[in-house]
Amino acid sequence: MLKAMRKNLKSLAPTLWIVIAAFIIAIFAVWGGAGRLGEARAANTIATVGSQKISADVYYQSLRQQLENLNRQFKQLNKNLIQQLNIPQQTLEQIIQQSLLLQKAKEMGIEATPDEIRAKIMSYPVFQKDGNFIGFQEYKKILDWNRIPLAKFEESLKKEIILDKFIKIISAGVVVTEDEIWQNYKTENESAKLEFVVIESDKIKLDKEPSSAEIKQYFEKNKSKFHIPEKREGIMVFLKTDELQPEIQLSEAEIEKYYNDNLSQFKEPEKIRVSRIYLPFQDKEKELVRAEAQGILDKIKSGQDFSALAEKYSKDEKAKEGGDWGLFDWRKLSPEEQQKINSMVEGETSGLIELKDGISILKIGQKTPSKTKPLEEVREKIKTILKEKKARDQAEKRISNLEKIAKKEKNLDVAAQKLGLKIRKTGFLKDGQAIEDIDPSGSISQSLFQLKEQQISSLIYTYKGVGVVQLKTIALPHAASFDEVKNEVKKQFIDREKKQKALEIMKKVNAELRSKNLEILAEKYGLEYKTAEEHKRGQYLSMVGENPEVDHLAFSLPIGEASQPVELENGYALLRVLGRKEVTRKDFEKNKNEQRKKLLEAKRNKFLQSYLYKLRNEMGVKIRYDLFLKINSDIMARFEGE
DSSP: OHHHHHHHGGGGSOOTTHHHHHHHHHHHHHTSOOHHHHHTTTTOEEEEETTEEEEHHHHHHHHHHHHHHHHHHOTTOOHHHHHHTTHHHHHHHHHHHHHHHHHHHHHTTOOOOHHHHHHHHHHOGGGEETTEEOOHHHHHHHHHHTTOOHHHHHHHHHHHHHHHHHHHHHTTTOOOOHHHHHHHHHHHHOEEEEEEEEEEGGGOOOSSOOOHHHHHHHHHHTGGGOEEOOEEEEEEEEEEHHHHGGGOOOOHHHHHHHHHHTGGGGEEOOEEEEEEEEEEOTTSOHHHHHHHHHHHHHHHHTTOOHHHHHHHHOOSTTGGGTTBOTTTGGGGSOHHHHHHHHHOOTTOBOOOEEOSSEEEEEEEEEEEOOEEOOHHHHHHHHHHHHHHHHHHHHHHHHHHHHHHHHHHHTOHHHHHHHHTOOOEEOOSBOTTOOBTTTBTTOHHHHHHTTSOTTOBOOOEEETTEEEEEEEEEEEOOEEOOTGGGHHHHHHHHHHHHHHHHHHHHHHHHHHHTTTSOHHHHHHHHTOEEEEEEEEOTTOOBTTTBSOHHHHHHHTTSOTTOBOOOEEETTEEEEEEEEEEEOOOHHHHHHHHHHHHHHHHHHHHHHHHHHHHHHHHHHHOEEEOHHHHHHHHHHHHGGGTTO
């Protein structure tokens, strides 16, 4: 699940063209109906980028839209998964990047003309019918139906055009050489068939525990490796929102009001399940492909199973799944097919749809219109959202009051006693170190490192609640004594011994390999035996990961010859090349133009990353992390019970 979502979330990464496309998402989101929560934040600034302030409302709406889009695709989206995938940070970064580039484009005087905006509108597939623009009256109707103000939409297109022009100007000097294209083509298309064994150090058992003398001796030889960084300790009061929630009482009127103010949040989109049979033209005569497709269509009409026929005849990525393109994947199909899908009814099979590169036959397995979930169905979810918000507001109010008294008294302990709140010690923390039960992101320790001794912090927001801390003690960095790092020294010593033993075992395997099978040797020495049918350079290899040395050996070792042991982070590997698929210059010439285009885009992306990093330092970016965390908590409460 997590791997699939991470793959999907590549679309959130800061790349050359995503920076542009995100404008449309942000504008649509702002007018999607946020309810009172979003409106209340409109005047707040979450980030300052150069001379521009980014309102909390823009971030709030953009994040909400990203999460709702993902939730439609991945029904298991929840609060923990959102945090693991780092979606809030990526969304804010995307908005910051847009701001940086637009400000720079403005400095250069780059503009979008009315004709360019008009052409952009007319090029959108959603505003076309049978390949032609639907007309400005119909265009306005579509925007009205989606509650998107015309001026706002066209302003977003203007920014998109400006960004497109600007990026083309700054990346115009990025070029690719013939040799770069050739090397990239080889990387993408050559593969090696491998067998390999892996031994992991942590699975090695030592004959005996190291003695105190051995550990001490190791420390004396490696003293320079062991340092104690600066650590700070404070006292704090922290209120967890989940502990305050039982105190919260909600009225029916509050629940109904939230529901009515946020109807768009409870709207389920139209669901269409599509199956497809696809026959490509390739080098065949088109008439032959049409005849074959007609034969399949006749079989469908005679009652034969669509799924079975798709599995037998279809030539696309979903053929093995009986042609099932699911509820969402079909949106990647051609505009002609999507238009046909939208006009069909549940259970209907299309005729032959001729495309540029082949012929398809479509079937609608399910077509459920969009609907708004009734209040009773979402009541518990609303209660969770409101309780989280009220608990956070209550925690914020109590801690804010505590902060005022504490700063007046110059003592957090005294203020806490006056209000009947519990003080706890932070313990000595490194900068950014987490306190797992209340602050897994390390915000409290970061605050400690911004304070002077006895100084009291402002409110600290974490995903778990709200707190305030007072710095009590600073322990300066110093060279470690043996007693301070004894456990770490012991661990390092044991790790070194295990790794040495792993190397010795791998050397024995290498020595015996001429007379014995690698799989048999793996069993003899308790190693993991693996194979890879088509390993490519830079590709992740099971138990090895991405390893440049393994890649080099895979494409340089003579076939059938085994490598020497290759050191890994946690052990060793040994591999043998069983075969290789290599490309020729003739193959390359056929694909050179396409390869050039892909490599050029990749280099432009890389250039833009560097350019944005430079702009960020030049123009300055300041983020209000307290507000950032507060908004995230409010939004993610909606996914608490998902």
